[in-house]
Amino acid sequence: xxxxxxxxxxxxxxxxxxxxxxxxxxxxxxxxxxxxxxxxxxxxxxxxxxxxxxxxxxxxxxxxxxxxxxxxxxxxxxxxxxxxxxxxxxxxxxxxxxxxxxxxxxxxxxxxxxxxxxxxxxxxxxxxxxxxxxxxxxxxxxxxxxxxxxxxxxxxxxxxxxxxxxxxxxxxxxxxxxxxxxxxxxxxxxxxxxxxxxxxxxxxxxxxxxxxxxxxxxxxxxxxxxxxxxxxxxxxxxxxxxxxxxxxxxxxxxxxxxxxxxxxxxxxxxxxxxxxxxxxxxxxxxxxxxxxxxxxxxxxxxxxxxxxxxxxxxxxx
Numbered sequence: 121x122x123x124x125x126x127x128x129x130x131x132x133x134x135x136x137x138x139x140x141x142x143x144x145x146x147x148x149x150x151x152x153x154x155x156x157x158x159x160x161x162x163x164x165x166x167x168x169x170x171x172x173x174x175x176x177x178x179x180x181x182x183x184x185x186x187x188x189x190x191x192x193x194x195x196x197x198x199x200x201x202x203x204x205x206x207x208x209x210x211x212x213x214x215x216x217x218x219x220x221x222x223x224x225x226x227x228x229x230x231x232x233x234x235x236x237x238x239x240x241x242x243x244x245x246x247x248x249x250x251x252x253x254x255x256x257x258x259x260x261x262x263x264x265x266x267x268x269x270x271x272x273x274x275x276x277x278x279x280x281x282x283x284x285x286x287x288x289x290x291x292x293x294x295x296x297x298x299x300x301x302x303x304x305x306x307x308x309x310x311x312x313x314x315x316x317x318x319x320x321x322x323x324x325x326x327x328x329x330x331x332x333x334x335x336x337x338x339x340x341x342x343x344x345x346x347x348x349x350x351x352x353x354x355x356x357x358x359x360x361x362x363x364x365x366x367x368x369x370x371x372x373x374x375x376x377x378x379x380x381x382x383x384x385x386x387x388x389x390x391x392x393x394x395x396x397x398x399x400x401x402x403x404x405x406x407x408x409x410x411x412x413x414x415x416x417x418x419x420x421x422x423x424x425x426x427x428x429x430x431x432x433x434x435x436x437x
Contacts, residue, residue: 123243127265128232129256136230136257137345141383144342149389150396151338151372153284154230154259157205158341162234164334169208169279171330173322176280179430180310181211183423187432188218190421194306194434197221198271202300203278204228204258209241211278216246223270228254228262259289261296273305280312280430283367283401287411290401294415301437306420309433313424314402317361324359324368324400332357335370335397346383354378358394370398405431 136155143150156165169177184191195201195215201222203212216222225242229235232255239253256262267273275297285293297307324331335357339350359370371394378389389395408431409419417435424431 123250124239125252125265126236127252127254127256129254129262137383140342140345141385144382144387144395145385148394148396153398154257155338155341156334156398157229157231157234158337159231159233160340161334161337162231164330164337166208167330168326168334171326171328173326174331175319175323176310176312176430177208177210179425179427180278180280180432181214182425183430183432184211184214187421187423188214191215191308192219192221194308194420195219195221195274196272198223200224200226200264200267200270200273201276202226202228202264202273203276205277205279205281208279209238212242212276213245215276216242216249222249224250224252226252226254226264228256228258228264230255230257259285259293262300264300267300268302273301275301275305275307277307278310278432280310280400282309282311283403284398285401286399287401291411291415294412294417298416298437303437305437307417307433307435309435311403311408311431311433312400313429313431314366314404315429317363319429320361320368320402321359324361324370325357329357331359335359335372338372338397342382348380348382350378350380350382354389355395365399366402368398368400368402369396370400371396403431408433 140155168174199221227235235253239251336352339352339355343350354375356373356375358373362369374389374391374393377391380387405422412435420436421434422431
């Protein structure tokens, strides 16, 4: 019997195109951060997570290692480990190396090609592991096949991606996740904490320009998806911490006037116009706790690193 089952929600990429085009036609222009994660974008994000300025990865890994015994107890026996946006191999390997009760690993990711590469590596590394890979937009409600046959279900959502949601979107996302699991099951969520703006600004404006390349890859994707000819030289990465809103805001700044045919429509870009590509909210322990309670969860555990830069929440249905 195959150790891998693969489910693809039909035409994921094609279904995203109208949303991308709609965002470019609105004022102000915006592109959802989920469009970052084509194959190139996913690889660039992996590179970002290893940058010295980008602290969340190392902080989160240190928390996982410190509390791995408790994590294995939470996951339990005959369990399904569901990961949204999986898989960062460094993080999931910490869990798979120690937690032996996992019957099935279920990564759910919008980037099919990137996920296939990760899954193939995991199948080689863990010879007893069974994987059910699902290519889907996990911001929408998802039905996981045969999920009820497992004694316990644990959802991972690591990497502080939870901060990309607007507050109401985040509440809706958590409520969807609530419906995915059963009473007593848990979500383990990484949430970046508020801190000195200078630290945050460095994390999203790294000296090697990898985050800039990650942001600008959206232009490459637009050209590919719509057969357009936007020049990368006409756009620049721009990111800063908005202290009042408690979030990093990331944009593509337009450097000169452009009119381009995108998806059969003439789209005008004006010099100095900002195209919004991401918010990354930073949380307080109290604020995030209140939010998960509104979604119906109880806060089970909250772990932080020594500097309290980063947190991992265990929330329970």
